[in-house]
Amino acid sequence: MSLDNKTPQKVVLQSYPEGNLKQSDFAVEDCPVPDVADGSFLVRNSFVSVDPMLRIFIDKMPLGSSSMPSLPLGNVIPGAAVGEIIESRHPDFKVGEIVEGRFGWQHYAVSTGQGVVRVPASLGAIENALGIGGLPGFTAYIGLSVAGGVKEGQTVLVSGAAGAVGSAVGALVKARGGRVVGIAGGDDKKRYLLDVVGYDAVADRNAPDFNAQLAVALPNGVNVYFDNVGGPMMADVVPFMAYGGLILISGLMAQYQDPTAGSQTDNLPPVLFAVMGKGVRIQGFSQYGQDALRPAFEGEISELLASGAIQPEVHIVEGLENLPQAQVNLFEHSTTGKVVVRVA
Ligand SMILES: NC(=O)c1ccc[n+]([C@@H]2O[C@H](COP(=O)([O-])OP(=O)(O)OC[C@H]3O[C@@H](n4cnc5c(N)ncnc54)[C@H](OP(=O)(O)O)[C@@H]3O)[C@@H](O)[C@H]2O)c1
Structure with missing residues (x-):
């Protein structure tokens, strides 16, 4: 396992937003690299996604009801990310595989594989796994x-x-x-x-x-x-x-x-x-729970990327510490295409 030569960090929910999202609703904290238990693997995130719907998940009362639990203060923001498996004690996931999942706004994440997708090379640049291919x-x-x-x-x-x-x-x-x-x-x-x-x-x-x-x-x-x-x-x-x-x-x-x-x-x-x-x-409608259609989706997108019929636009913001501002900007100064943050 090779780790980056700096202190790992994560972005946590500091306060429940009231009205428009603010940078101060989030906090960046140092954290240890998590331990890997049997049946799980360690991912080093390369790119982390900012998504409008995260705004709902961090509300004190998501969707205005008590049926969806709120994210406890201090928890890592549960955003999607793409990265490489650098340690595995899971029978089906190998070191070196590129995977996408809800790994959260952090440098390293442990996963059991639930909801995790292997990123095919046919999607091109790995950040596409959070945009056109994600x-x-x-x-x-x-x-x-x-x-x-x-x-x-x-x-x-x-x-x-x-x-x-x-x-x-x-x-x-x-x-x-x-x-x-x-x-x-x-x-x-x-x-x-x-x-x-x-x-x-x-x-x-x-x-x-x-x-x-x-x-x-x-x-x-x-x-x-x-x-x-x-x-x-x-x-x-x-x-x-x-x-x-x-x-x-x-x-x-x-x-x-x-x-x-x-x-x-x-x-x-x-x-x-x-x-x-x-x-x-x-x-x-929701794309959640539609995994059976995933192979057909990846096939069509891969072909369109290969033929040049789709030219994905991805804006890359540098640095985990800039995730909060990138999320705020989605609502205040939105840009074209997909916004991701490079954290590796
Ligand atoms: N159903 C599902 O399974 C599912 C899954 C993922 C995402 N979504 C939803 O899909 C939507 C788009 O997500 P995205 O990732 O494409 O977001 P995005 O990249 O941030 O783009 C959203 C666009 O909405 C427009 N917009 C923002 N505020 C607006 C307002 N007050 N009135 C009118 N337009 C406004 C902006 O464009 P202009 O300023 O140029 O108009 C912006 O480009 C979100 O609502 C998200 O929650 C649904």
């Missing part, structure tokens, strides 16, 4: 499966389109021959979606003529709305739903910091009109 890409894949695949002549509309999940949805729809329209904030994200990911059209949610841009981009309406953000924007989109369309709730990014976001706008009447008048359906 949770965001798999979310895009599962959401499109739940929607019944990509159908000819139909339009998929995607909110949060320039983010990790949204860019994966766009790339998959285009690779499968569909039409995809994005919603993103600002010119840089619009250019990225049109020029790099291959979106057919993009509406800028910050522009004063946002609704007019949607109307131009959606002449035949929306068959599938892949919604990553929730919040008040639902009221802007619902009038564009086509007859029999599907609103797919992937995530509620706009509501994680403030569950009441959008309550100034009562979205329910226009949504109910669409449900009644156009037979629109609303459905949530």
